[in-house]
Every structure is written in C-alpha cells, then in structure tokens.
Amino acid sequence: MNRNIHLFIAFRLLFNARFYYPIFAVIQLDYGLTMPQFAILNAIWAVSIVLLEVPSGALADRIGRKRMVVLASVLMVLEMALIAFVPLGNVTLVFWVWVINRVLSGAAEAAASGADEALAYDSIPEEDQKILWPGVLSRLMTLSSLAFVVAMLVGAAVYDPAFLNRVIGCLGGEGNFDKETVLRFPVYLTLATAICAVIVSLAMREPERDSGHDESCSMWGEIFEVGKWILQKPFVYAIILAALVHDSVVRLFLTSSSEYYRLIDIPVAWFGPIGAALAGVGIFVPKIAEWLVRHRSIRNNYSIVSIVTIIGLIGLAFAFPIWGVLIAIFFRFGMGLLNFFTSNYLNAEVDSRRRATVLSFRGLALNVGFGVVSGMYALLLAGLREEGEESISAFRESLYWLPGFFLIMLAAYLIWFFRRANREVPNEHVHPREH
Numbered sequence: 001m002n003r004n005i006h007l008f009i010a011f012r013l014l015f016n017a018r019f020y021y022p023i024f025a026v027i028q029l030d031y032g033l034t035m036p037q038f039a040i041l042n043a044i045w046a047v048s049i050v051l052l053e054v055p056s057g058a059l060a061d062r063i064g065r066k067r068m069v070v071l072a073s074v075l076m077v078l079e080m081a082l083i084a085f086v087p088l089g090n091v092t093l094v095f096w097v098w099v100i101n102r103v104l105s106g107a108a109e110a111a112a113s114g115a116d117e118a119l120a121y122d123s124i125p126e127e128d129q130k131i132l133w134p135g136v137l138s139r140l141m142t143l144s145s146l147a148f149v150v151a152m153l154v155g156a157a158v159y160d161p162a163f164l165n166r167v168i169g170c171l172g173g174e175g176n177f178d179k180e181t182v183l184r185f186p187v188y189l190t191l192a193t194a195i196c197a198v199i200v201s202l203a204m205r206e207p208e209r210d211s212g213h214d215e216s217c218s219m220w221g222e223i224f225e226v227g228k229w230i231l232q233k234p235f236v237y238a239i240i241l242a243a244l245v246h247d248s249v250v251r252l253f254l255t256s257s258s259e260y261y262r263l264i265d266i267p268v269a270w271f272g273p274i275g276a277a278l279a280g281v282g283i284f285v286p287k288i289a290e291w292l293v294r295h296r297s298i299r300n301n302y303s304i305v306s307i308v309t310i311i312g313l314i315g316l317a318f319a320f321p322i323w324g325v326l327i328a329i330f331f332r333f334g335m336g337l338l339n340f341f342t343s344n345y346l347n348a349e350v351d352s353r354r355r356a357t358v359l360s361f362r363g364l365a366l367n368v369g370f371g372v373v374s375g376m377y378a379l380l381l382a383g384l385r386e387e388g389e390e391s392i393s394a395f396r397e398s399l400y401w402l403p404g405f406f407l408i409m410l411a412a413y414l415i416w417f418f419r420r421a422n423r424e425v426p427n428e429h430v431h432p433r434e435h
Contacts, residue, residue: 033098050367134293161178
C-alpha cells in the first residue's frame with residue numbers, strides 16, 4: 001500500500017504541476033496564436049478527452065491500471081516535445097502543432113484519469129479504504145499545492161528575460177537573454193518532469209484484485225453496463241453532475257487567468273508569484289475539506305462550493321485593477337473543495353471491479369462540460385470582438401456573462417436534484433457525525 005500511495009502522489013505532482021501554467025494563455029499568444037484560437041484549443045483538448053476518457057478507464061479495469069498510467073506519462077513526453085521543438089514564424093504550422101499537442105495532452109489526461117486514482121485506492125485494504133482515503137487526498141492536495149508554488153515561481157521566473165539577466169548579473173555573469181530565447185524554458189522544464197513521470201509510473205505495482213470481468217463481454221459492452229449502473233444510482237450521477245456544473249465555469253477562468261491578470265494591469269513578472277501565492281492558499285484547503293467530509297453533510301459541503309464560486313464570478317466581472325487578483329483565491333479554494341468532495345464521495349460508492357471506468361465517466365462529464373463551455377466562450381469572444389478591436393476588450397466584456405451563465409446551470413441542476421436524487425442521498429452523507 002505505502003509503495004503505491006507514495007508513487008501515486010509523486011506521479012500526480014509530476015503530471016500536473018507544469019511550469020508553463022502561470023503563463024498558460026500568454027505563452028500560446030506569444031507563440032503567435034490569438035485568443036479565439038486559444039479557446040478553440042481548449043475545446044479540442046476537452047473533445048480529445050471526451051472521446052478517450054471512458055474507453056481508457058474501461059481498459060484500465062481490464063488490462064491493469066499501471067499500464068494506463070505508464071501510457072499517460074509517455075504521451076505527456078510526446079506532447080511537450082512537440083511544442084518544445086516546433087519552429088516558430090509560420091502561424092499555421094504553430095497552430096496545428098498546438099492542435100496535435102492538445103490531442104496528445106487530452107489522450108494523456110484520459111489515460112491517467114481514473115487509472116491512477118483507482119490503483120491507489122485499491123492498494124488500500126478494503127476495510128480501511130473509507131477511513132484512510134480522505135487522509136491520502138489531504139496529503140496529495142497539500143503536496144500538490146507546494147509543488148504548484150515551485151512550478152509557478154520557477155515557470156514565471158524563467159519566462160522573464162529581465163529577471164534572468166538580473167540574476168546572472170548578480171552572480172557575476174553577463175546575461176543576454178531575450179524574449180525569444182526564454183520562450184520555451186517553461187516547456188523544457190515540463191518535458192523534464194514528464195520524463196520523471198515515466199520513471200515513477202514504471203515503479204508502480206498493480207494491486208491484487210478480483211477483476212470480476214466477463215470475458216465473453218466486450219469492452220464496449222462493459223462500458224454500457226457501467227453507464228447503466230451509474231444511471232441506476234441517482235446519488236452517483238448527482239455527484240458527477242454537481243462537479244460538472246462547478247468545474248466547467250471555474251476551469252474556464254483558471255485556464256485564462258494570465259489574460260485576466262494582464263487585464264487588471266498585473267505585470268507578467270508577477271504571474272508566477274501570484275500563482276505561487278494561490279497555490280500556497282491551497283495548502284490549507286485539504287485539512288478544511290477533510291474536516292468538512294467528516295463533520296458536515298454532502299448538501300452543506302456542495303453549497304459551500306456554490307457560494308464560493310458565485311462570489312468569485314461576480315468579483316471577476318468588476319475586474320478591479322491590481323486588487324482584482326484577490327478574486328482568484330475564491331476559485332482556488334472552491335476548486336480544491338470540489339475535487340476533494342468528488343473523489344471522496346464517489347470512491348466510497350464504487351466497487352473495485354468498475355472503479356476506473358466510473359472515475360473515467362466522471363472525467364468524461366467534466367470535460368464535456370468544459371468543452372461545451374469553452375466552445376460557447378469562443379463564440380462569445382468572437383461575437384463581442386468588433387473589427388479592429390483588441391482581444392483584451394472582448395475578454396473584458398465576456399466577464400459580465402459568466403455569473404449569469406453559472407446561475408442558470410446551477411438552477412437547472414438543483415431542479416433536477418430535488419426531483420430525482422434528493423431522496424437517494426445515503427444517510428451517512430446526511431448525518432456523518434451520527435454515522
């Protein structure tokens with residue numbers, strides 16, 4: 001158990017804490033892309049996951065979770081190598097290389113999604129899973145926040161030629177870095193972590209388990225059966241839908257946060273320290289989330305996520321110069337709680353035989369939501385941008401639309417929940433302290 005848990009945490013850190021995150025939108029624009037192309041690439045990434053998410057989860061349940069985790073890390077190496085070495089100048093070539101990058105990235109996410117978590121969860125003795133898993137999640141999220149602090153600071157620092165030149169000057173050297181030279185530094189660093197992820201994934205061990213698969217049933221037949229099982233469990237897909245409603249809008253902001261910082265007059269050199277500070281806030285989220293799942297009901301916990309999200313979206317619409325950066329705290333806090341709650345409640349309801357497939361259905365739902373919202377957002381940006389107007393103006397106008405869109409989605413979910421799933425919430429999640 002300890003071996004796989006430690007390697008699972010290490011894999012997540014290497015796979016997710018990427019050095020280009022603090023300048024994710026900016027780096028694509030500096031490669032020569034536009035904001036509408038950036039939104040299109042987000043949609044392509046999500047569609048890639050949608051097409052591969054569930055089949056990869058079913059494969060993990062059939063052929064082993066370790067093999068899918070290894071595949072995910074290899075795909076990460078390929079996706080980073082593409083943008084690390086693509087020649088710049090030809091915008092069409094650069095765009096299509098980024099398209100391939102997004103497809104490979106989506107495939108890597110799909111291969112890892114469900115498989116790594118299922119491998120770790122099933123490495124815990126069955127009688128201890130519900131007790132120990134919140135602690136594993138808490139440790140993972142705390143270390144992930146620390147890893148993000150490092151990735152944000154280092155990623156932004158190596159992207160700033162002036163900062164690098166000052167550092168080299170202080171060391172007695174002569175810095176002559178320019179923007180073109182440092183453009184790929186965060187990508188090179190992420191490529192190195194991808195190679196480390198391959199090494200970590202190869203060290204994992206497949207936990208012994210009874211797969212319970214009917215060999216006469218095809219993979220697609222099993223996917224259909226698991227989908228049918230989910231639909232027969234209103235509480236299970238209530239968790240998945242709740243995650244979709246919140247994740248799709250929050251992730252839209254997180255992927256374009258660097259453009260928001262640029263809008264509110266934050267210098268690019270500060271993107272990294274800001275990302276690090278927000279990741280530092282995330283260090284405190286796991287313990288709060290762990291306490292909430294042990295002492296509060298599921299309704300109470302998801303209500304907190306909804307409140308935090310709507311406050312953040314409303315604050316975002318004001319786009320306060322400089323001080324508007326504080327709004328990002330709400331999204332980091334809300335997303336941390338959401339991920340913790342979803343993993344905890346969903347794993348507790350699923351048996352080992354179908355765990356990776358069900359977790360992949362969760363990933364599928366989240367990325368369908370994100371893909372649809374990203375596509376709609378791209379259309380919104382295109383509609384708001386007048387001819388000759390800068391992209392930043394359309395981006396500013398688009399922020400007014402997000403709170404209303406989220407409230408419509410949340411209202412639709414609550415109507416469905418109270419009509420279909422309210423009575424299916426297990427008692428242990430309504431009164432966890434009594435349980």
